Amino acid sequence: MNKTIRRASVFCLLLVLALLVRVTWVQAYQGQALADNKNNRRNLIGQYENPLGNIIVGGTAITGSEKTGGKDFGYKRTYTDGPLYAPITGYSSQAFGTSMLEGVYKNVLNGSDSRLKTVMDILTNKRASPGNVLTTIDKDVQKAAYDGLDGKQGAAVAIDPATGEILAVVNNPSYDPGRISGANDKAAWDELAADKGKAMENVALRKPQAPGSTFKLVTLAAAIENGLVTSIDQPTGVPGNYTIPGTRTKLPSEAGDEACNNVSARTALKLSCNNVFAELASKLGQDKMRAMAEKLGFNTQIDTPVRTNPPSKYPTKKLSVDQIAQTGIGQFDVQATPLQMAMVTSAIENGGKLAAPHMVSEVTDSGGTVLESFKEPKTQQVMNPKTASMLQDAMRTVATEGGGKPAQVAGAEVGGKTGTAQRGVNNNIPPLAWFTSYGKAGGKQIAVAVMIENSDTDRSEIGGGRLAAPIAQKMMAAWLKK
Known part of the structure; x- marks a missing residue:
């Protein structure tokens, strides 16, 4: 060679x-x-080659699968009462991916999760039978919130304070995820996305906004925890004719200067006196206010397991004294979701203990074997039990004598707090109407937060007690009267 x-x-x-x-x-x-x-693309085809596993509410599947007759995708996702449960399920779309629980547990629901594989699946390299996701949602509380929000733009959340189980997550407007589950549903997607995705926006979990006077519960909790308020029936000494610290601006209260002059914390919460809570926040200072808010979940991404992103917010940048005062009434840069305000009320009702909120109880394989369980969530003591007791006492007065009267449930103990949050430059956007409450009877308990962004109500009539409290009442009654 x-x-x-x-x-x-x-x-x-x-x-x-x-x-x-x-x-x-x-x-x-x-x-x-x-x-x-x-x-x-082979992965995508594999996901929809067979029926998907299901998301379950109260023992009944609220999702399903149907044959498409197509060449690539054998099945597509279907939904029962899609708009009712969309904030929980999200969507599973052949064209647009997944969201919410459909996204978090995509691999379990399509059978690709390694925990689902049997020895035979491994040997044959076959996709496993899909698993199921069991939620904590109560269908009656969910429906009560959905029906209550009919005709209004807003959101509602309910939690069992003792367990952290989320009983309801509702948005209005909502959408039917079944409309976009196929491979050729671009027209439906474009229609839903036309209004900046408003129908698909998860306001209950992922759109923090000014909580208004419902945040006064956080301010009062901080004041009690730090010894600034030792009795809710002792006069606070704050004048009704109140000037925001560091400014010449008067801070009015809806009840009027005279009604809010030198009142107790109980009366201040009942009448929602801005002067008292602005002064408490000013005296506490930003660090103590933020510390209390963060104990309750502000400034933290919460996995339910759907992540709250962006999180609810108490300002971390240095504030001036007048800005700190405004945070005491839930304005300036304070922002909260309905989930967050339900968490605040949940901790108050549960003796100062905050159980981690979650909407999934178990994840199982096709045979019912539990892969994940969330039945023993992390619980943290976020305030002294005495503080929680004082807050409950003051909230009961709101529900029996104040703006929370529409939330009363026969045979149950109810406490609440109204809120109206101003928006826009010179309040040129209709205010947010808030109501958060707790109810307990017969060994059962529930914490609720309802927020109305817009309604057909005259601007002068928009208020948490008038618009949101009746919805909270229906939700609490659905749970407590079972």
Whole structure:
């Protein structure tokens, strides 16, 4: 063999060896990464090759699958009462991906989660039978909130304070996720997205807004915890004709200066006197106010397991004294979701203990074997039991004598707090109407928060007690009267 042929042979051998090394590398080390790549269409086809697992409410599946008759996708997702449960399920779309529980548990529901695989599945490299997601949602509380919000733009959340189980998550407007579950539903998607996604926006969990006077519960909790208020029936000494500290601006209260002059914390909460809570916040200072808010969940992303992003917010940048005063009444840069305000009330009702809120109780395989359980959530003592008791006492007065009267449930103890949050430049946007409350009877308890963004009510009539409290009442009654 001459020299040229020998060199060519060696070169070809090296090329073959390089090719073998590359193939081995791809199959042994990069194969899984390529298989899991989001742009791998085979994965998408595999997800919808067979029926999906289900999301379950009260023992009944609220999702399903139907044959498409198509070449690539054998099945597509269907929904029972889609708009009712959309804030919980989200969507599973062949064209647009997944969201909410459909997204969090995508691999369980489509059978690709490794925990679902049997020995036979591993040997045959077959996709496992899909699992199911069991929620904590109560269908009656969910329906009460949904019906109550009819004709209004807003959201509502209910929690069992003792367990942290989320009983209801409702948005209005809502949407039917079944409209966008197929591969050719772009027209429906464009229609839903036309109004900046408002129908698909999860206001209850993911749109923090000014909580208004409902935040006064946090302010009063901080004042009691820090010894600034030792009795809810002792006069506070705050004048009704009150000027915001560091300014010449008067801070009016809806009840009037005279009614809010030198009142107790109980009366201040009942009449929602801005002067008292602005002064308490001013005396406490930003650090103590923020510390109390953060104990209750502000400035923290909460996994329910749907993540609250962005989180509810108490300002962390340094504030001026007048800005701190405004935070005491739930204005300036304070922002909260209905979930967050339900958490505040939940901790108050539960003796100062905040159980981690969650909307999933168990994740199982197709045979019912539990893969994940959330029945023993983390619980944290966020305020002294005495503080919680004093707040409950003051909230009961709001519900029996104040603006929370529409929330009363026959045979139950109810406490509440109204709120009206101003919006826009010079209040040029209709205010938010808030109401948060707790109810307990017969060994059962519930915490609720309702927020109305807009309604057909005249601007002068917008208020938490008038608009939101009746919805909270229906939700509490649905749970307590079971």
